[in-house]
Amino acid sequence: MRQELTLRGNHALLTRANPLAKFAAVMLITMVLALSIDWVSASVALAFELALLPLAGLTPAALWQRGWPLILAAALGGWSTTILAPDSGSVLLDARIWSISEGSLELGLGFMLRGLAIALPAVLLMSCTDPTDLADALAQKAKLPHRFVLGTLAAMRLVGLMAEEWQTIGMARRARGVGSHGNPLQRLRATLGQSFGLLVQAVRRASRLAVTMEARGFGGAQRTWARKSVFSGLDAWVFLGGLVIAAAAVASALAAGTWNMVFLARQ
Amino acid sequence: MSDSDTSACSGVRPATITARGWGWRHAGRPRPAVSGLDLDIRPGERVLLLGPSGAGKSTLLHALAGVLGDSSAGGAAGRAAADAEDADETGRLLIDGAPPRAQRGRAGLMQQDPETQVVLSRLGDDVAFGAENLSVPPAEIWRRVAEALDDVGLGRLPLDHPTSALSGGQKQRLALAGILAMRPGLILLDEPTANLDPAGVLEVRDAVGRCLDKTGATLVVVEHRVSVWKGLVDRIVVLRPGSATDSAVLIDGPPDQVLAQARDMLTAAGVWVPGYVPPTRPRGAGGGAAGASGRSAAANAAGQLLLAAEDLAVSRERPRRAGLRGGFRPIPPVPVQSGITAQVRAGEALTITGPNGSGKSTFALTLAGLLAPVSGTVSATLALSAGAGIDPYQWKAQQLIARIGTVFQEPEHQFVTGRVLDELMFGPRQLGRGEDRVDELLERLRLTELVDANPYTLSGGEKRRLSVATVLAAHPQVLVLDEPTFGQDANTWAELASFLSELLDDGTAVVSVTHDTEFSEVLGGTGLSLGAPESPEPGKVAAP
Numbered sequence: 001m002r003q004e005l006t007l008r009g010n011h012a013l014l015t016r017a018n019p020l021a022k023f024a025a026v027m028l029i030t031m032v033l034a035l036s037i038d039w040v041s042a043s044v045a046l047a048f049e050l051a052l053l054p055l056a057g058l059t060p061a062a063l064w065q066r067g068w069p070l071i072l073a074a075a076l077g078g079w080s081t082t083i084l085a086p087d088s089g090s091v092l093l094d095a096r097i098w099s100i101s102e103g104s105l106e107l108g109l110g111f112m113l114r115g116l117a118i119a120l121p122a123v124l125l126m127s128c129t130d131p132t133d134l135a136d137a138l139a140q141k142a143k144l145p146h147r148f149v150l151g152t153l154a155a156m157r158l159v160g161l162m163a164e165e166w167q168t169i170g171m172a173r174r175a176r177g178v179g180s181h182g183n184p185l186q187r188l189r190a191t192l193g194q195s196f197g198l199l200v201q202a203v204r205r206a207s208r209l210a211v212t213m214e215a216r217g218f219g220g221a222q223r224t225w226a227r228k229s230v231f232s233g234l235d236a237w238v239f240l241g242g243l244v245i246a247a248a249a250v251a252s253a254l255a256a257g258t259w260n261m262v263f264l265a266r267q
Numbered sequence: 268m269s270d271s272d273t274s275a276c277s278g279v280r281p282a283t284i285t286a287r288g289w290g291w292r293h294a295g296r297p298r299p300a301v302s303g304l305d306l307d308i309r310p311g312e313r314v315l316l317l318g319p320s321g322a323g324k325s326t327l328l329h330a331l332a333g334v335l336g337d338s339s340a341g342g343a344a345g346r347a348a349a350d351a352e353d354a355d356e357t358g359r360l361l362i363d364g365a366p367p368r369a370q371r372g373r374a375g376l377m378q379q380d381p382e383t384q385v386v387l388s389r390l391g392d393d394v395a396f397g398a399e400n401l402s403v404p405p406a407e408i409w410r411r412v413a414e415a416l417d418d419v420g421l422g423r424l425p426l427d428h429p430t431s432a433l434s435g436g437q438k439q440r441l442a443l444a445g446i447l448a449m450r451p452g453l454i455l456l457d458e459p460t461a462n463l464d465p466a467g468v469l470e471v472r473d474a475v476g477r478c479l480d481k482t483g484a485t486l487v488v489v490e491h492r493v494s495v496w497k498g499l500v501d502r503i504v505v506l507r508p509g510s511a512t513d514s515a516v517l518i519d520g521p522p523d524q525v526l527a528q529a530r531d532m533l534t535a536a537g538v539w540v541p542g543y544v545p546p547t548r549p550r551g552a553g554g555g556a557a558g559a560s561g562r563s564a565a566a567n568a569a570g571q572l573l574l575a576a577e578d579l580a581v582s583r584e585r586p587r588r589a590g591l592r593g594g595f596r597p598i599p600p601v602p603v604q605s606g607i608t609a610q611v612r613a614g615e616a617l618t619i620t621g622p623n624g625s626g627k628s629t630f631a632l633t634l635a636g637l638l639a640p641v642s643g644t645v646s647a648t649l650a651l652s653a654g655a656g657i658d659p660y661q662w663k664a665q666q667l668i669a670r671i672g673t674v675f676q677e678p679e680h681q682f683v684t685g686r687v688l689d690e691l692m693f694g695p696r697q698l699g700r701g702e703d704r705v706d707e708l709l710e711r712l713r714l715t716e717l718v719d720a721n722p723y724t725l726s727g728g729e730k731r732r733l734s735v736a737t738v739l740a741a742h743p744q745v746l747v748l749d750e751p752t753f754g755q756d757a758n759t760w761a762e763l764a765s766f767l768s769e770l771l772d773d774g775t776a777v778v779s780v781t782h783d784t785e786f787s788e789v790l791g792g793t794g795l796s797l798g799a800p801e802s803p804e805p806g807k808v809a810a811p
Contacts, residue, residue, distance in 0.1 A: 157387070171637040171673075172677075172680035174664050175681065176738070179664030197680065216446070216449065220402075
């Protein structure tokens with residue numbers, strides 16, 4: 001029911017890496033893939049990423065469970081690119097304005113694979129990274145202001161609560177005669193009312209939480225950290241891994257001649 | 268005590284509190300919440316703070332915790348400006364001779380809502396949070412964490428235990444551990460057990476007692492239920508609502524003496540004095556609530572079956588639709604409780620009890636047509652459904668409120684307008700009915716003075732009365748209440764119990780989820796006791 005923010009039960013190798021190293025590796029891969037729409041670089045990166053699933057403690061089933069909206073979105077994006085992109089090469093299927101050609105199929109496939117290859121590292125990162133550890137690393141290693149980082153972290157706990165609260169408010173309002181039935185306008189009004197109710201509760205909760213944090217001495221300029229965020233040898237490997245995947249993707253696309261810089265794309 | 272054994276006791280220096288003519292006006296309010304407070308609390312004293320709502324008890328606790336917003340310095344200039352937009356402090360309030368704001372960590376504060384007493388997701392991290400903010404060295408922090416968790420009785424849980432998996436009582440004990448890890452000389456508790464079931468109340472009270480015995484810290488606790496804290500405190504201070512001329516302290520002394528002296532005044536103020544159950548209207552006393560509006564009584568003879576649950580399994584979760592193997596077929600959730608059979612009859616009360624997590628509220632919400640059953644059925648008889656169909660969950664919202672009214676635990680969840688009168692008119696307007704019952708409900712639940720107020724600004728007791736009135740305005744034959752007496756003062760409690768007893772006599776069926784045995788005694792009827800969630804024994808209908 002409640003969104004779990006801890007990683008109990010996941011003891012995979014990558015859970016022990018510093019979140020900042022994982023974050024850097026993900027950024028490397030994502031940035032390289034954002035440069036080109038081609039199926040070779042995307043599928044090479046994707047193959048590497050799928051191979052890394054066990055290291056993050058993910059099974060294909062768990063990946064589907066966590067990432068199915070992203071996977072569906074990537075597939076949909078690929079499909080619409082395929083049918084809508086300008087044709088080039090021989091036409092494989094023609095249904096009036098919708099046509100599939102070799103060129104558009106290649107582009108659509110590249111688009112889908114690229115979407116997956118960009119989304120997957122993020123799913124991987126979040127499934128093997130505890131938000132608390134990420135906050136520790138951001139404050140201690142990346143030197144972001146601790147008040148901002150810890151405030152955000154505490155607020156994230158409330159987001160899980162808010163999901164429950166949304167359901168409760170929905171029921172409470174139905175018990176007042178506010179239905180989610182009727183025409184779209186009525187439904188919109190009902191949803192707006194429910195959102196307002198949630199907003200009120202969120203503000204109340206947030207201000208009480210702020211009092212709790214302040215009463216525990218939060219907000220001073222100095223603090224110590226009970227959990228020291230450290231880099232280890234593993235983190236060097238994680239960063240290197242990111243670099244290798246990014247490089248392999250570019251190199252194979254260049255070798256295959258499919259490298260296709262987005263910004264220089266020929267129309 | 269040896270040097271290596273620097274346990275909680277050695278780090279704690281009990282705090283002294285001194286108030287001299289202290290007062291506080293919140294920003295934007297015309298009158299001060301507290302004024303003219305003179306009070307001395309010696310180191311290690313344990314004080315229970317009582318008083319009617321509006322006496323400024325929470326304000327005092329927040330001030331001592333150093334979390335009240337900045338005032339306009341309280342200087343002559345500040346007061347001369349008398350700008351209602353700024354908060355205003357008068358007199359002096361000191362801990363160990365210095366202002367509380369300047370001494371972070373000297374006092375620890377626990378508030379009412381367990382959910383907002385937890386800061387972080389893992390047990391150990393949450394306890395460490397306060398000590399980290401006070402720049403305690405990490406090695407020392409983890410020693411304090413282990414000790415504090417032991418002291419509050421959570422020492423057996425692993426440090427990475429998810430805090431979201433704790434019960435309300437455990438969350439409050441966790442908050443206490445987080446406070447203890449700061450080694451405060453003053454512990455402030457603001458209605459720490461108001462949101463807890465009876466077992467949770469005792470859990471928290473006993474943990475507080477153990478920790479005070481060990482550390483010797485000063486305690487100030489605000490709580491309605493005197494009997495819970497009486498054995499633990501050695502002094503009771505009764506405050507009176509802010510007044511320009513009188514002293515803010517009404518009575519001050521040892522518990523027994525204060526309770527003897529001020530018993531009548533305290534019961535009149537709605538304080539739960541030990542050994543006192545406020546008088547309520549007995550069942551069958553005549554003079555019904557709704558003499559003029561006894562519609563349901565006319566429609567249904569007492570004992571008429573209205574609603575039945577058959578082998579019901581309940582869960583708050585909806586069926587899930589994602590999974591490789593299940594394809595896109597919905598997967599039913601795991602029920603929190605199953606095998607429930609119960610009947611709701613006109614003019615009869617059904618009281619649902621059971622430990623935390625046994626699915627009491629979930630069952631009540633399912634019975635009320637707000638949640639879909641996981642398996643089994645909820646069916647309305649013709650006497651209730653009047654052509655709307657057998658399954659209340661399938662009814663439209665308007666059909667539902669005219670038949671089954673549900674009062675949620677948190678009144679604010681049900682507010683849909685910005686004015687008390689509009690709240691009450693809302694149900695009848697949805698149904699296209701006259702507003703004949705509204706005036707009567709306003710009168711009966713003492714809301715007449717408040718018709719133009721914003722529901723969110725009412726006191727706890729007023730919000731509760733309003734939430735009951737709004738649901739009844741739609742004239743349901745079945746009334747479902749989720750913990751209606753939680754955190755209520757004795758006056759609201761008695762009013763509510765009397766009012767429901769009248770409704771029952773008028774033929775309304777009343778289903779309540781409650782831990783309050785005195786409340787269920789007033790209502791009478793049948794009890795349904797649900798077992799612990801992991802218990803193999805499912806819920807059963809108990810004897811009346």
